[in-house]
Amino acid sequence: MEDCIFCKIIKKEIPSTIIYEDDKVIAFNDVNPAAPIHILVVPKKHIETLLDVSDQDNELISYVYQIINKIAKEKGFANNGFRVIVNCGKDSGQEVMHIHFHVLGGKKLGDKIV
Numbered sequence: 070m071e072d073c074i075f076c077k078i079i080k081k082e083i084p085s086t087i088i089y090e091d092d093k094v095i096a097f098n099d100v101n102p103a104a105p106i107h108i109l110v111v112p113k114k115h116i117e118t119l120l121d122v123s124d125q126d127n128e129l130i131s132y133v134y135q136i137i138n139k140i141a142k143e144k145g146f147a148n149n150g151f152r153v154i155v156n157c158g159k160d161s162g163q164e165v166m167h168i169h170f171h172v173l174g175g176k177k178l179g180d181k182i183v
């Protein structure tokens with residue numbers, strides 16, 4: 070998508086600190102971190118929100134979780150624990166309309182919302 074920030078990051082038109090990349094997924098540090106570890110894991114396919122995930126994306130979404138698992142182990146924060154958040158739509162405060170998985174950790178995180 071032409072005017073999507075994350076598509077621009079994927080195409081390297083906008084710089085980011087890339088943590089992991091392959092043909093299906095990219096992961097980079099959030100520009101506005103909410104915790105010492107705040108990585109965004111983003112499927113390269115432009116899916117706007119969780120509501121736009123279709124049956125065809127089942128493998129891709131499962132793969133995203135495999136990559137989160139891999140990053141957590143390789144970056145050394147798996148054992149301490151971490152949180153994965155997907156915002157969806159207006160009430161969640163989703164700002165970037167390209168599905169992404171916030172991976173937060175590196176400290177004792179605040180109270181759970183749910």
Ligand code: DGP
Pocket residue numbers: 074083085086097098099100101109155156162163164165166
């Ligand atoms: P959300 O509210 O779930 O849509 O979160 C979007 C996140 O994306 C927010 O935490 C800030 C981050 N973000 C927005 N623009 C950029 C950018 O240009 N670079 C990076 N690295 N992160 C960005």
